[in-house]
Amino acid sequence: MNNDADIITNLEDLETFLISIENGGFGLTNVAGIALATSNKDGRRFVAVLDDKHQLLLSRWVTEEVFQTGQDLVRNGPSRTTH
Structure with missing residues (x-):
């Protein structure tokens, strides 16, 4: 998993992350979906970018608060289209 310094602590940062994924900001190819998930190893919450x-x-x-309150944002996508 990524560095703890990269933890998403609020919905604005989650939305920015989602927009970056949609706009190809991380150089990823074959992105098919995004999901909120729980680590089997330690129970920590995270946002996952998945391929097909x-x-x-x-x-x-992500923080527990972002996990709980950001589910609709991940499910429906960000309302903003640019950052």
Whole structure:
């Protein structure tokens, strides 16, 4: 998993991350979906960027609050289209 310094702590940062993914800001190819998930190892929450075979391409830790309140944002996508 990514560095703890990259943890997403609020919905604005989550939205910015989602927009960056949509705009190709991380140089990822074959992105098929984004999901909020829980680590089996330690129970920490994260946002996962997945390819069409459900393989993890990129992830960022999120706080419990972002996990609970950001589900609609991840499910429906960001309302902004640019940053």
